[in-house]
Amino acid sequence: MSKITQTWQDIKAKGQKALIVYLSCGDPSLEYTEKLAEKLSRAGVDFLELGIPYSDPVADGPIIQRASQRALAAGIKIEQIFQLAASLRNKIGTPLILMTYFNVIYRHGIEQFVFKASQAGVAGLIVPDLPLEEAGLLKKTMEQAGLDLIFLAAPTSTASRLQKIGSLASGFLYCVSVTGVTGSRKQLSPDLAAFIKRVGVYTDLPLAVGFGISGPDMARQAAQLADGVIVGSAVIEKIEAKEELDEIASYVASLKEALNKEAHNS
Amino acid sequence: MMAADGYFGEFGGRFVPEIFMTALLELETAYERYKKDPFFKAELGQYLTTYAGRPTPLYYAKRLTEYLGGGKIYLKREDLNHTGSHKINNSLGQTLLAQKMGKRKIIAETGAGQHGVASATAAALLGCECTVFMGAEDVRRQSLNVFRMRLLGAKVVEVMTGTQTLKDAVNEAMRSWAAEVQDSYYVIGSVVGPHPYPTMVRDFQKIIGEEAKQQILEQEGRLPDYLIACVGGGSNAMGLFYPFVQERGVRMIGVEAAGCGIKTGKHAASLNAGSKGVLHGALSYILQDEDGQIIPAHSISAGLDYPGVGPEHSYLQDSGRAEYDYITDREALSAFQLLSRLEGIIPALESAHALAYVMKLAPSLSPEQVLVVNLSGRGDKDVQTVSKLTVSKLLGGEAGE
Numbered sequence: 001m002s003k004i005t006q007t008w009q010d011i012k013a014k015g016q017k018a019l020i021v022y023l024s025c026g027d028p029s030l031e032y033t034e035k036l037a038e039k040l041s042r043a044g045v046d047f048l049e050l051g052i053p054y055s056d057p058v059a060d061g062p063i064i065q066r067a068s069q070r071a072l073a074a075g076i077k078i079e080q081i082f083q084l085a086a087s088l089r090n091k092i093g094t095p096l097i098l099m100t101y102f103n104v105i106y107r108h109g110i111e112q113f114v115f116k117a118s119q120a121g122v123a124g125l126i127v128p129d130l131p132l133e134e135a136g137l138l139k140k141t142m143e144q145a146g147l148d149l150i151f152l153a154a155p156t157s158t159a160s161r162l163q164k165i166g167s168l169a170s171g172f173l174y175c176v177s178v179t180g181v182t183g184s185r186k187q188l189s190p191d192l193a194a195f196i197k198r199v200g201v202y203t204d205l206p207l208a209v210g211f212g213i214s215g216p217d218m219a220r221q222a223a224q225l226a227d228g229v230i231v232g233s234a235v236i237e238k239i240e241a242k243e244e245l246d247e248i249a250s251y252v253a254s255l256k257e258a259l260n261k262e263a264h265n266s
Numbered sequence: 267m268m269a270a271d272g273y274f275g276e277f278g279g280r281f282v283p284e285i286f287m288t289a290l291l292e293l294e295t296a297y298e299r300y301k302k303d304p305f306f307k308a309e310l311g312q313y314l315t316t317y318a319g320r321p322t323p324l325y326y327a328k329r330l331t332e333y334l335g336g337g338k339i340y341l342k343r344e345d346l347n348h349t350g351s352h353k354i355n356n357s358l359g360q361t362l363l364a365q366k367m368g369k370r371k372i373i374a375e376t377g378a379g380q381h382g383v384a385s386a387t388a389a390a391l392l393g394c395e396c397t398v399f400m401g402a403e404d405v406r407r408q409s410l411n412v413f414r415m416r417l418l419g420a421k422v423v424e425v426m427t428g429t430q431t432l433k434d435a436v437n438e439a440m441r442s443w444a445a446e447v448q449d450s451y452y453v454i455g456s457v458v459g460p461h462p463y464p465t466m467v468r469d470f471q472k473i474i475g476e477e478a479k480q481q482i483l484e485q486e487g488r489l490p491d492y493l494i495a496c497v498g499g500g501s502n503a504m505g506l507f508y509p510f511v512q513e514r515g516v517r518m519i520g521v522e523a524a525g526c527g528i529k530t531g532k533h534a535a536s537l538n539a540g541s542k543g544v545l546h547g548a549l550s551y552i553l554q555d556e557d558g559q560i561i562p563a564h565s566i567s568a569g570l571d572y573p574g575v576g577p578e579h580s581y582l583q584d585s586g587r588a589e590y591d592y593i594t595d596r597e598a599l600s601a602f603q604l605l606s607r608l609e610g611i612i613p614a615l616e617s618a619h620a621l622a623y624v625m626k627l628a629p630s631l632s633p634e635q636v637l638v639v640n641l642s643g644r645g646d647k648d649v650q651t652v653s654k655l656t657v658s659k660l661l662g663g664e665a666g667e
Contacts, residue, residue: 056428056560058437058546059441062427072559103552103558103560104559105558106542106543107557108558129281131280131281133280133287154285156448158288176285179445180285181441
């Protein structure tokens, strides 16, 4: 059983919902990302998504675009992110998931990239611009390495696509809550419940909701519908505003608490 | 020519977020249907004839030919199209398709502004809402085209992210499309992007080559020895080349923008100096660093200032069917001036790259040899840019070449 699957089982066994947090590596420095990741792990984050910044992130809104640009301007290289993952792996038990655009992986060489990710102790990979039609080789390579390739399901995905995605995916399914790009929204889409229900028809994998979750209330509402929530831009806004690490950690703890509160109530 | 799933050999594909996939599959189905529909073809044909001004002439450039003293030079006058470039062929085709698909909102990106103007025009003609994304740098370089688009009723969104040029305009257009993918249509302006765009845009542009083929047979009684066209994304080149791909005796040469010179790194020559990678949904040759980060392109011509190229060009290059060379900013400027003086035609700076290549090639050919050059656009939009440039500035930027 993969580390990701094991972690979901543990969370479910406790009757809890999972909190997944996205960080853009190297924003504003690698040392900062490492320290923050450690604090977030202690604050109760269940999975950490380590974003490898990319120059042209078409699925991302302005907040993550700016984070990526800050990291790239600081000169971040992929090798350093593999080192960061390996270093974190020794300090925290939270499963690490890399998130990046396909060109970064393709340029590195698919086998090379997966091998290095595996050596660094990474548990999974999310590639927002890789639909199932183009995922063949990466999926096979990830499987051979015993790692999970996390697929995304969108509100625009048809039933037949959801079925194919469900059969290819492992670890969990990343449900995109909005038609649009990443970034904080004021409220959940009114269609979210129906969408999550539709996705659930085609898979038994845990369902995590991401894109636009901007605070404890929204996280709690989204968690009522799914198995976990993914928060990115809302945390990065605090990094951008130069809030203290402990403040960010307590914000993330409040998200986690909001999810669990709901779990106890239900 | 094209394998399953939108691949040209190993190039092409559909590397886009899942959110777009249903729309792309719908587009593919609709396009397959309408391209065979005689009524669609007749309607588009009528717009191209009575509205855009097709067929465009194939003009024998006698004075240019005599001046260069070699091969016989013909210019395919795409500059005479309504809106001033070949872009209208594709914008009319796609906007009409959008209308058939029941989509009343169109989105477009633009570099030089030619595709933006063509799309704003097609939208006005067909009664659609139009939003054009344009890099802030290009808005500065092509302010007249921004005014044109607004005059035509389009909304122009100035893109402030990244390099503020065409690449970022495409990114923003895609992000905006993601948010309203169910009821809007993205009119991509070149043979780039995810399948089916490279095929569809080529098909809407291949009228250039079809006409040129017939016209050269009428005027010369034979096929040309050379086809020459500039390549940014590569739609005017693909449109000219495609109907000749099976004619093995015709050499096809695409001309990329070498900017300040390939060695300076400030260029837009993805085929000549790039490597394989994925940009804007397709696998092709692109400009990138060792980590796969896209390197900003540079060209004096906003329309060629793009760090990628259509996947079919990558295929034509690797299969050896077409050749790709490059021309610097400075060479393009001198061709810009030469054609203006000798023929009374001010070419677009993009097309001036193809002409500059002809200036090098033609003298080495015999007078019986025939070249067809795609004069893809007119240069009115560039007059201001050119007048601001000093020769010494350009010379300074070309060290090392």
